[in-house]
Structures are given as C-alpha cells and as structure tokens.
Amino acid sequence: MKIDKMPTMVKLLYENILRLTRQEPACARKVSKVLPGNAQTIGAREEQQDAFGFSEIGEENSLSQTGVLAVLADGMGGLQMGREAAHLAVQTMLNEFAARRGAAEFSAEPVQQTLWHILEKANSVVYETARQRGLALKAGTTLTAAVVLRNELFWISVGDSRIYLYRDHELSQLNVEHIYGRELDRKALHQEITWEEAQAHRDREALTSYVGMPELWEVDRNLRGLPLRAGDWIILCSDGVYRALSMEEIKEELVGDPAEAAESLIRMVIDKGQAGQDNATVAILACE
Amino acid sequence: MKFQTATLSRNGGRRDNEDYIVYKEEEGYTCWVVADGLGGHPGGALASRVVAEEIVKRFFLTRRIDVASIRLYMKTAHEILVQQQEAEGLVQSYKTTVVALFTDGKNMRWGHVGDSRIYRIHRGSVVYQSRDHSVPQLMVDAGELKPGEIRFHEDRNRLLRVFGMRGDLQPEVDKELTPALKGDAYLLCTDGFWEYVTETEMEIDFAKAASPEEWLAYMEERLLQRVQLQARRGFDNYSAIGIFC
Numbered sequence: 001m002k003i004d005k006m007p008t009m010v011k012l013l014y015e016n017i018l019r020l021t022r023q024e025p026a027c028a029r030k031v032s033k034v035l036p037g038n039a040q041t042i043g044a045r046e047e048q049q050d051a052f053g054f055s056e057i058g059e060e061n062s063l064s065q066t067g068v069l070a071v072l073a074d075g076m077g078g079l080q081m082g083r084e085a086a087h088l089a090v091q092t093m094l095n096e097f098a099a100r101r102g103a104a105e106f107s108a109e110p111v112q113q114t115l116w117h118i119l120e121k122a123n124s125v126v127y128e129t130a131r132q133r134g135l136a137l138k139a140g141t142t143l144t145a146a147v148v149l150r151n152e153l154f155w156i157s158v159g160d161s162r163i164y165l166y167r168d169h170e171l172s173q174l175n176v177e178h179i180y181g182r183e184l185d186r187k188a189l190h191q192e193i194t195w196e197e198a199q200a201h202r203d204r205e206a207l208t209s210y211v212g213m214p215e216l217w218e219v220d221r222n223l224r225g226l227p228l229r230a231g232d233w234i235i236l237c238s239d240g241v242y243r244a245l246s247m248e249e250i251k252e253e254l255v256g257d258p259a260e261a262a263e264s265l266i267r268m269v270i271d272k273g274q275a276g277q278d279n280a281t282v283a284i285l286a287c288e
Numbered sequence: 289m290k291f292q293t294a295t296l297s298r299n300g301g302r303r304d305n306e307d308y309i310v311y312k313e314e315e316g317y318t319c320w321v322v323a324d325g326l327g328g329h330p331g332g333a334l335a336s337r338v339v340a341e342e343i344v345k346r347f348f349l350t351r352r353i354d355v356a357s358i359r360l361y362m363k364t365a366h367e368i369l370v371q372q373q374e375a376e377g378l379v380q381s382y383k384t385t386v387v388a389l390f391t392d393g394k395n396m397r398w399g400h401v402g403d404s405r406i407y408r409i410h411r412g413s414v415v416y417q418s419r420d421h422s423v424p425q426l427m428v429d430a431g432e433l434k435p436g437e438i439r440f441h442e443d444r445n446r447l448l449r450v451f452g453m454r455g456d457l458q459p460e461v462d463k464e465l466t467p468a469l470k471g472d473a474y475l476l477c478t479d480g481f482w483e484y485v486t487e488t489e490m491e492i493d494f495a496k497a498a499s500p501e502e503w504l505a506y507m508e509e510r511l512l513q514r515v516q517l518q519a520r521r522g523f524d525n526y527s528a529i530g531i532f533c
Contacts (some may be wrong), residue, residue: 152412165488170436172488176509185512195516222495227412 028229034068034148037258037284039266043240043277049075050238050281051086051141053094066101067111067149069094070283074142074161074238076210081139085126089141089211092122097147111149112223115156119143119216123158126212140212144175146234148285152225153234158218159210162242165226166233166254171247175220178209232287233258237265240280244269258286289393289468289533291318294500296508297527300480301515306332307478307527308340308384312348316393319347320529324404324478326383326450335384338372339365339451343388353390353397355461362386362399362451362459369452383452386459387418387476389531396468399461402450405482408466409473409494414487421449421460439483473503474531480524484511500530 036057042048055062055069062068071093075082096118100106106114122143130139142159155163157175165172176182184198198204209218233254242250245268253264262282269280291313299305306325311318321340325332342365350357365386373382385402398406403420410416417435419425424441426448427433438444451457473494485507493510497503507528515523 165492167488168436170486170488172486172492174492176506182509185509189512199516220496222492223498224412224495226492226495 028227029231031063031148031151031228031230031232031287033288034063035258035286035288036068036070037260037262037286038282039262040279040281041240041266041270041277043269043279044275045277045279047083048279049082049086049141050240050279051075051083051090052236052281052283053090054283055094055097063148064150066098067147067154068285069097069145069147070234070236070285071143071145072161072236072238072281072283073144073211074159074240074279074281076140076142076207076212081130081133081135082141085130085139085141085212088126088129089122089143092125093118093143093145096121111147111154111225112156112221115145115147115154115221116219119145119156119158119211119219123211123213123216127214130212137213140207140210142207142238143211144236146236146285148228148234148287149225151228153228153232154222154225155234156219156221158216158220159207160205161236161238164235164237164250166235166251167229167231169251171235171251171254174222174226178207178218178220180204180206180208183208228287230288234285234287236283238279238281240278241265241269241282244272244274244277244280258284289391289470291391291468292500292532293320294504294530295528296481296504296530298525300525301523302525304329304333305525305527306336307480307525308333308336309476309527309529310340310344311529312344314348317348317351317391318393319344319388319390320474320476320531321386321388322404322476322478322527322529323387323451324385324402324480324525324527326385326447327381331381332384334372335369335382335452336386338369338382339384339386340388342368343386347390351392353392353395353465355397355463358388358390358397358399358461359459362388362401362461363457366451366457366459373452383450385447385450385478389474389476391468394468396466396474397462399459401457401459402447403444403479405475405477405479407475407477407487407490409475409491410469411471412491412495414491417487418460420447422447436486439486444479444483468533470533472533473500474533475503475528476531477528478524478526480526481507481511481528483524484514484526500532503532504528504530 075086323336325336
C-alpha cells in the first residue's frame with residue numbers, strides 16, 4: 001500500500017515507526033513566544049561592572065520581524081572605566097539594534113549582519129570614549145548578544161562571557177571564550193608544549209579579544225541560524241557565574257519561570273560566598 | 289553537486305592510531321569511509337586500512353549506489369579481511385567497524401557496521417543518525433536507555449557486528465536514497481569522536497562553521513576540553529570526516 005492511500009491513523013503510526021527506526025527527532029514545536037529572565041549580584045567587589053539589557057519584548061511582531069535581543073557585558077575588572085564601558089556597550093547594542101531592525105532601508109539585512117554592524121559600533125564607541133579620556137586600551141568589556149528571530153537563534157560574542165543553549169536537560173556552550181588558554185591548548189595539541197604546561201600557565205585566563213580595541217579582533221558568532229524548538233532556553237552569563245557554579249549546578253536551576261530561575265542562579269552564587277566573588281550576571285531567553 | 293570535505297584522525301591518548309579514513313572523488317562519484325580498527329597492534333590498524341581501501345576500490349569498479357551493491361562492497365571487504373587473517377594464522381585478531389557514504393553526484397546512500405556513525409544535517413538540524421550495532425543500542429531499541437545515554441554506558445564497547453568477525457557479515461545499508469542537497473552536511477566519525485561531542489553541539493558548531501575544516505576544528509576543541517576534564521591518558525583514537533554539500 002502506498003503511504004498516501006493509508007487511513008490517517010495507520011499513516012501516522014507508520015510514519016512514527018519510520019521515524020523511530022531512523023532515529024529522527026520528533027517534529028519539534030515552533031517557538032511562539034520568548035520570555036526573559038535576569039538577575040545579578042555585585043559579589044565581593046566594590047563596583048558592579050556587569051551590564052545587561054533586552055530589546056522590547058511583548059509586541060507581537062518582535063519575534064517574527066525584528067527579533068528579540070539579549071545583551072550582556074562584563075566591564076574589565078581592575079581597569080578604569082570598566083563599569084562605563086559595559087553600560088556603553090550594552091546601550092549602544094540596544095539602540096543600534098532597534099534603529100537598524102526598525103529601518104526600512106535595512107529590512108532585507110540578515111540578522112547576523114545586523115549583529116556584526118552593531119557590535120562594530122559598540123566597539124568604536126567604547127574605544128573612542130576611552131581614547132578621549134586618555135584611557136585607550138585601558139578600558140574595555142566583554143560583550144555577548146543573542147537574538148531569537150522566528151525559529152532561529154543568532155549570537156555574537158567577544159571575550160569570556162558565555163552563552164549556553166539548554167535543551168532536553170543538556171547544557172551546551174555556544175561560544176568559545178577568547179582567552180590565552182585556547183592558544184595554549186592549540187600549542188599542546190601540536191605538541192609544542194605539554195598539556196600540563198598549558199593548564200598551569202599563569203596567563204591562561206587573560207583575554208585575547210574584547211570590546212574597546214581599535215578594531216574588532218576575535219569574534220565568535222554563527223553564520224547560519226541555529227534552529228530552535230519550543231522549550232529551548234538561551235542563557236547568557238558573565239564569568240562570575242560560571243566560575244562559581246558547575247554546569248550541573250546551573251542546569252538544576254533551569255526550570256519553571258525564567259525570571260525565577262535567573263534569581264535562584266544568582267542566589268546560589270551568593271550563597272556559595274566565594275572569596276573575592278566577581279560580579280555575576282545572568283540573562284535568559286526562554287522559548288515557548 | 290560539489291562537495292567540500294575535511295578530515296581528522298588522531299591518536300588521542302594512545303600510542304597507535306588504529307582508525308583509518310579515506311575518501312576519493314572521480315568524475316562526480318565520491319565515496320567517504322571511516323573505519324575504527326579493533327584488537328590492538330598491529331591487527332586493528334591493518335584491519336581498518338584493508339577494509340576501507342577495499343570498499344573504495346570496489347565502489348569505483350562499478351560506481352553503483354544501490355543497496356545490494358553497497359552490501360556487496362562491504363561483504364567482499366569482510367571476506368578479504370577474513371582470508372588475510374586465516375593466511376596469517378591470526379584468526380579473530382583483525383577487526384574493524386566501518387561507516388561509508390557514497391554518491392553519484394545526485395543522490396547519497398550510506399552503510400555501516402559497528403559503532404562508527406554517520407549524521408546528516410539538514411536545515412541546520414541533525415535529522416538522521418545511524419544506529420550502532422552495540423549492546424546499549426539494543427537497550428535503546430527496547431526503551432531501556434535514551435540515545436544520549438549510550439555515551440556513558442558501561443557496555444558501550446560491546447559490539448554485535450564488526451568486519452573480521454566469524455561467519456557471515458550483515459552490513460546495514462540505508463534503504464532510502466537521500467538526495468544530495470545544497471546546504472546539507474554529513475559527519476562520519478568513530479566512537480572516540482562522538483563520545484565527546486553531542487548532537488546539539490554538532491548543530492551549534494555547524495551553524496558557526498564557514499567550512500568543514502572549521503566545523504571539525506570547533507568540535508575537536510570541545511572534545512579535547514572534555515577529555516581534559518576526565519583522564520587525559522589512554523583516551524581513544526578519534527577520527528571524523530566532515531562534508532558540506
């Protein structure tokens with residue numbers, strides 16, 4: 001019997017058996033809504049140098065037309081102007097995103113390209129502001145941004161903040177961090193140094209790329225949209241979160257309402273009370 | 289259809305690399321093979337090379353991608369391996385898994401034996417992955433285990449079918465012919481690779497990659513990080529072929 005001649009129930013059953021035997025994923029439900037969540041703590045520091053923000057969510061067309069944007073920045077600790085750099089970068093990203101996605105002349109621009117342009121803008125704003133104050137290359141920030149547009153995710157990231165995708169109880173990191181440790185690991189892979197040397201190097205965590213350099217340097221981003229399913233969560237966080245909590249601990253909190261989940265993640269960071277706890281910030285986009 | 293191919297094969301934490309990868313393109317016909325030799329030095333490395341090369345050779349003699357032909361390439365390779373074992377009196381010591389992908393430029397078909405895998409990415413998502421011929425896969429089929437839990441199962445290395453085993457070999461060849469579509473990607477890899485890279489991560493790194501070389505490089509970085517968190521010494525060889533259509 002041909003599949004199109006089968007009664008509906010039998011056809012459904014047959015298709016399911018086909019799918020099972022081929023181990024294809026169930027037809028994933030489309031994303032119809034995005035819910036934000038966020039929280040932060042100053043930790044044991046004197047100043048909050050993390051910043052974050054969301055584009056306007058709620059308008060019906062934001063998911064299907066402009067996309068929903070989340071941005072997170074971690075001003076560079078120990079540097080002057082760290083707090084301002086983070087806020088400037090986030091604000092520039094939000095303003096430029098709204099302007100560009102709302103403008104008719106950019107209506108055909110792929111969102112990856114929008115992200116690239118607004119990141120360039122944020123970079124030059126931070127660099128110029130610092131330069132005018134005689135602080136060029138002494139101020140900077142990490143910057144991580146994610147956009148959910150229709151059923152796809154786009155991201156862009158510079159520095160060592162992280163973006164995770166939480167799906168089916170699995171937490172997967174989307175970006176690579178721009179730290180010297182990556183270069184050390186590459187050298188170890190090619191046997192120029194040993195793995196032990198790479199691990200023990202004192203500059204492992206030094207940033208190799210950040211916002212506030214004369215030009216964008218290393219940038220992590222996707223070139224094709226990552227297909228999303230209802231139930232996926234996107235989690236942006238500063239290193240103050242992932243250095244305090246293990247992947248397992250983070251996963252445990254990712255249930256229920258994203259706003260509450262963000263709060264409980266940060267509460268867990270505070271409860272750990274690590275000596276010298278860095279600023280910690282989390283921003284969530286939960287797809288429904 | 290033009291294909292971009294990248295390959296990767298490394299010792300991992302072992303002295304010898306018993307994996308073997310090969311691909312060949314000729315007049316629009318292409319065949320990609322990944323094999324994971326078993327049984328230790330020197331049998332494993334020999335088995336994976338002999339079988340993979342034999343499959344490529346057989347394919348280019350007829351250039352057919354129907355189910356029967358692909359089964360025949362594999363069965364012939366198996367018999368040649370068994371003969372070689374017998375000639376050298378090393379019965380049962382030459383074994384290998386294989387996953388192989390064939391195309392006539394318009395359509396693709398694949399086959400495998402053992403726990404080396406093929407994944408197909410379509411519109412950015414993993415839409416197909418092969419089923420291992422292993423004990424934990426049987427448990428998945430029986431509903432006792434989730435597919436993702438195969439990675440950590442204690443019986444993960446217990447294979448039910450391998451080249452070089454006693455008796456008749458039943459290669460599994462996909463019954464459906466899959467069109468070669470621009471934008472699709474394929475990943476062929478040994479268990480030393482897929483053990484440390486999840487399907488979601490394959491999708492993530494595909495979304496980032498401008499070329500199959502980049503795709504494999506991103507995934508290898510994850511693999512090495514994960515291995516570092518566990519024991520560095522003694523981890524398996526790992527090999528992969530990435531194909532962009």
